[in-house]
Amino acid sequence: MNKRIAQVIVGLPVEGPFDYSVGKSLRDRIAVGQRVRMVFNRRPSIGVVVRFQKNSPFKPLNPVLSILDDYPSLDEKALKLTRAFGRYYGCSWGEAAQTWLPTALRKAKELQWTPCGEDKAEAPLGKKVILLHDKSPDKRWPFILETIRKVWEAKRRVIFLVPEASLIESVLQRLKEVSCPVIVLDKKMRSSRELEQWIKVKEGRATVVVGTRSAVFAPVSSLGLIVIYEEEHAAYKQEQSPHYRAQTIAQMRSQSEGCSLLYVSSAPSAETWHKAKKERWTKITYEPDRLSEMQPVDMTNYNPQRTSILSFPLQSAIQETLTAQGKVVLFMNRKGFSTQTRCPQCGWTLKCPRCDVNLTYLYVSKRMVCRHCSFKTELPGFCPHCPGSYLRSSGTGIEKLESEAARLYPHARISRYDRQTAEFPREADVVIATQAVLKGQGAFPVDLMAVVNFDAELHHMDFRSAQKAFALLVHLRQFAVRKLLVQTRMIDNYCLRAVLKGDFDGFYRKELKFRQELGFPPYKHLAAVGLRGSDEERVFEQAKDLYARLEKRKPQGIDVLDPHPDVNPKLRDKYRFTILLKGLSVKDILAYATPVIKDFKRRHSTLITLNVDP
Numbered sequence: 066m067n068k069r070i071a072q073v074i075v076g077l078p079v080e081g082p083f084d085y086s087v088g089k090s091l092r093d094r095i096a097v098g099q100r101v102r103m104v105f106n107r108r109p110s111i112g113v114v115v116r117f118q119k120n121s122p123f124k125p126l127n128p129v130l131s132i133l134d135d136y137p138s139l140d141e142k143a144l145k146l147t148r149a150f151g152r153y154y155g156c157s158w159g160e161a162a163q164t165w166l167p168t169a170l171r172k173a174k175e176l177q178w179t180p181c182g183e184d185k186a187e188a189p190l191g192k193k194v195i196l197l198h199d200k201s202p203d204k205r206w207p208f209i210l211e212t213i214r215k216v217w218e219a220k221r222r223v224i225f226l227v228p229e230a231s232l233i234e235s236v237l238q239r240l241k242e243v244s245c246p247v248i249v250l251d252k253k254m255r256s257s258r259e260l261e262q263w264i265k266v267k268e269g270r271a272t273v274v275v276g277t278r279s280a281v282f283a284p285v286s287s288l289g290l291i292v293i294y295e296e297e298h299a300a301y302k303q304e305q306s307p308h309y310r311a312q313t314i315a316q317m318r319s320q321s322e323g324c325s326l327l328y329v330s331s332a333p334s335a336e337t338w339h340k341a342k343k344e345r346w347t348k349i350t351y352e353p354d355r356l357s358e359m360q361p362v363d364m365t366n367y368n369p370q371r372t373s374i375l376s377f378p379l380q381s382a383i384q385e386t387l388t389a390q391g392k393v394v395l396f397m398n399r400k401g402f403s404t405q406t407r408c409p410q411c412g413w414t415l416k417c418p419r420c421d422v423n424l425t426y427l428y429v430s431k432r433m434v435c436r437h438c439s440f441k442t443e444l445p446g447f448c449p450h451c452p453g454s455y456l457r458s459s460g461t462g463i464e465k466l467e468s469e470a471a472r473l474y475p476h477a478r479i480s481r482y483d484r485q486t487a488e489f490p491r492e493a494d495v496v497i498a499t500q501a502v503l504k505g506q507g508a509f510p511v512d513l514m515a516v517v518n519f520d521a522e523l524h525h526m527d528f529r530s531a532q533k534a535f536a537l538l539v540h541l542r543q544f545a546v547r548k549l550l551v552q553t554r555m556i557d558n559y560c561l562r563a564v565l566k567g568d569f570d571g572f573y574r575k576e577l578k579f580r581q582e583l584g585f586p587p588y589k590h591l592a593a594v595g596l597r598g599s600d601e602e603r604v605f606e607q608a609k610d611l612y613a614r615l616e617k618r619k620p621q622g623i624d625v626l627d628p629h630p631d632v633n634p635k636l637r638d639k640y641r642f643t644i645l646l647k648g649l650s651v652k653d654i655l656a657y658a659t660p661v662i663k664d665f666k667r668r669h670s671t672l673i674t675l676n677v678d679p
Contacts, residue, residue, distance in 0.1 A: 067119050068092045071129055073112035075105050076163030076171060078156065083112075084121040086128045095129065098137025098144060102130045102173055111173055113162050115144055134176045138166060142321060143284065149317055155592070155655050155675040156307040164307060165282045168252065169260040178264045193325040194346040196338075200567075201353030202331055202543060208349065209292065210242055212327060213273060217245045221289025221324075223273045226280055226311055228298030231504045236275055236294070245272035252279040278303065278311035281318070288324045291315045297334040297536050299529075308676040312337075331543060332536035335529075335580060336587040338573045357514075357545040359565050363556045374461055374469055379515055382550055383470075383495065387477055391512030393495045394502060395470065396541060397463050398522065400425060400483055404460030406433065408448035415445070415456070421635035428464045438637050466517060467497045503540055514545035519553040519561070526632045528585045531560050535572055538564040584624070586678065590651045592658065593679045594644040595631065598671040601640040607671050608642040614661050615644065623648040623657060639672075651677055 069092070072082035085103050087095055095101070099114050104127050111133070139147065143165060151161035163171050170176060195212075199205040213223050227236055230251055240247050248271035250262050266274055267284045274283040278301050281291070293301070293315060301311040312328075319326050328337055341348055362378045373380070375395075386393050403426045407414040415424050417435035424433035426444060433442050448456060463481050470479050480490035482498040490496055491509055516522075522534040542549045542564060553561060563572035581588045596611065598604040608628035615625050624647040631641035648654040658675070667673055 068095055068117045070118050070121050070126065071095060071101070071114045072116045072118060073101060073103065073129070074115055074157070074159035074162055075110055075112045076159045077105075078160060080157055081159055082115050084118075084123055084126055085112075086126040087117075088128055091129060091132060094132055096137055098134075098139040098141070100133040100138055100170065100176070102133060103127060104130070109173075111171065112159070113139060113144075115158070133173065136178065136180050138170055138176060140284075146314075146317055146321055149321075150307075150309065150314065152655070153313065153317075153651055154307045154309055154677050155659055160307055164309070167259045167263045168256040170263075174260075176264075178267055180268070192319065192323050194319070194341075194344070195325070195327045196333060196341045196346050196348045197327060197329045197351075198333060198348065198569075199329065199331055199351045200539075200543075200569075201351060201355075204351040205329055206239055209327070209329065210239065212290065213240070213245070213292075214243050216289040216325075217243065217272050219289060221287050222269075222271070222285045223290045223292065224280060224283055224285055224288065224315075225273055225275045225292045225294065226301070226315070227275065227277060227294045228300040229504065230277055232294070233275055233277075240273060240275070243273075246270060247273045247275060250274050250276040250280045250283050252277070281311045281314045288318065288322045290325045290327060291318060292327045292329065294329050296328045296330045296337055297332055297532070299533070302679075306674050306676075308674075308679070310678055313678065332539040332569075335532050335573060335576050339577055339587045353543075356567065357542055358548045359542055360548060360550045361556055361561055361565065362550060362552045364552050364554045365556070373473065374466065374517060375473065376552055379517075379550055379552060380473060382513055382515070382548065383474065386513040386547075387474065387494055389512070391547070392493075392510060393513045393515070394511045394544070395466060395495065395497050395515050395517055396499075396502065397461070397466055397497065397517045398500050399460075399462045399518075400427075400436070400464075400499060403458035403465060404462055406444065406456050406458045408451060409455065409457050411448060411451035413448055413450040419635075419638050420633065422633070423460075425462060426458055428468075437633065461518075463497045463499060470495050470497065500537070503544070510546050511544055512547045513550065514541050514548070515550040515552070516541065517552055519551045520555055523555065523558065523560070528580070528583070531576055531579075535560040535564060535576075584647055589647045589649060590654060590677070591679055592646040592648075592651070592654045593676040594646065594658065594662065595641060595674045595676060596628075596643075596667075596671055597631075597636075597639040597641040597674075598668070599638055599640070600670065601635075603668060604640050604671055605642055607667060608644060611662070611665050611667075611673075612644050614665060615646070615658065618657065618661055620653070620657050623654060 068087050071085050071087050073085050074081040097114050097116060101112055101114060103110060103112055147161040147165050148158055151158045197205055216223050227233055230253055233249055248262055248265055269286055274280055274285055293312060303309045315326060362376050367376055383393050405423045406426060415433060416422060417424055417440050419440055420435050420437045425436055426433055433444055467479055467481050477494040479495045480493035482489055482496050482502055484501045522537060523530055559575050596604050596608045612628050619625050626645040628642045628644050631643050634641060646654050646658055662673060
């Protein structure tokens with residue numbers, strides 16, 4: 066093979082590959098998939114070799130300065146997948162390749178490792194896609210472990226994805242029953258530790274690789290199975306660019322490497338449910354041996370300001386549980402004591418100067434904090450905009466709920482539990498908890514679980530809010546040993562009714578019908594073009610200009626929605642606007658939108674991102 070000219074991709078939002086000359090001293094060592102040092106745009110850079118060619122139309126060429134890997138960091142399968150990744154998510158091939166690599170290898174760190182020969186499978190396993198719908202999360206593990214054991218016996222390997230790092234330890238405890246080599250791979254590790262684990266996987270020392278969404282890129286050879294645990298979880302979506310979804314990457318690997326997929330969930334996402342039915346996946350359903358009682362409480366004619374945020378039926382249920390020496394969890398997915406502080410005379414509201422959202426008052430630290438950034442400030446003693454000397458706080462967080470529970474039940478031991486709490490307070494009689502409580506599902510008994518404000522879960526600016534609210538109620542009902550009580554002003558909501566009756570088919574039928582009428586996934590694909598910058602007026606003008614160009618070149622079958630403020634209109638001093646694109650195919654959306662965005666003359670201070678399948 067002639068290796069005089071190497072084509073190299075770089076981890077920047079620029080199309081490649083780019084031609085570089087290869088000196089005689091490097092030609093015997095250089096190979097496709099290796100990282101190399103070179104100069105790109107007059108700066109020292111790191112790139113990945115993707116192919117060689119005899120000639121180049123460009124002269125003179127910059128040279129490859131050195132080779133960083135003894136053996137390729139990305140094999141042919143990985144390069145093929147990174148190419149597909151970039152095309153699907155609208156990022157460059159180099160950005161996709163960089164995402165595939167551990168953090169340490171994105172820099173000029175030399176890598177030494179010993180390649181392993183791929184194990185020859187004893188017999189073909191066959192590619193399967195299985196949806197394991199476990200309505201009680203205590204029955205799933207025998208099937209999961211037996212499936213992994215079969216893959217191991219066939220000399221294949223497994224990637225086991227979990228949505229949150231807190232679940233890794235419990236999964237490792239379960240995998241001990243299989244007695245196979247297991248390695249944890251997680252981006253939140255120190256970069257040196259992550260690289261050490263990545264090399265072990267690359268060298269074939271693990272049968273099962275366990276990790277969060279980034280573990281889907283693990284360099285596993287002879288891959289036989291990818292398990293996506295609690296597949297409906299929002300954490301499988303990457304919030305930074307490139308905005309990939311782990312389920313989609315798993316499907317790409319399954320098609321490329323011929324491995325099986327196992328989706329595990331108590332409340333699968335509507336997209337997965339639809340796809341399982343449409344493509345006739347193998348579906349395994351486990352019914353619960355027992356189902357706790359569920360009691361909706363209609364709050365329509367109830368005024369919490371005059372009495373309590375805890376309704377009389379809930380107060381009665383708490384008292385009954387405490388008398389029987391049971392445990393109570395009050396669920397409210399909102400931190401702090403109050404969520405809004407304003408002057409009743411002039412209407413001035415205390416907001417974060419960086420994010421323009423109401424500051425939350427934390428009673429314990431006596432500070433006002435922003436839920437999006439690190440901004441903190443003291444609570445003013447008086448209004449700075451008028452002679453008024455009184456500021457009124459409203460809204461309820463878990464600190465206020467704790468105060469209310471302590472007033473009503475002075476003899477009970479009451480504690481709070483959120484993401485910052487190290488361990489679940491097992492000694493407490495009443496626990497005021499956010500969604501973090503789901504991490505300990507099944508680890509401790511809870512006699513009464515109560516959702517204090519169910520309606521707040523439905524009022525998010527997200528077309529998946531009904532699906533997420535449904536999944537939340539399913540998990541909380543599984544958590545409750547005796548009763549789940551739900552306070553709501555939407556007593557006839559179909560999510561609530563479906564969980565009450567245990568009617569999963571009915572919920573997905575109605576949810577998918579709404580999605581189809583509105584043109585949302587899984588019936589249409591979405592792509593969000595985001596613009597952000599420090600000057601609100603300038604960013605909005607650019608958003609309108611880009612929208613006009615997209616609308617002008619819009620092909621048939623694709624919808625373009627006018628620019629609108631993002632769900633978080635201002636975040637960390639950046640104003641954000643979004644243009645939403647809808648179409649039947651991601652390929653068609655990107656083929657039309659990418660050239661328009663590329664040719665758009667944006668201001669230097671404005672950033673443009675593309676989020677496929679938001």
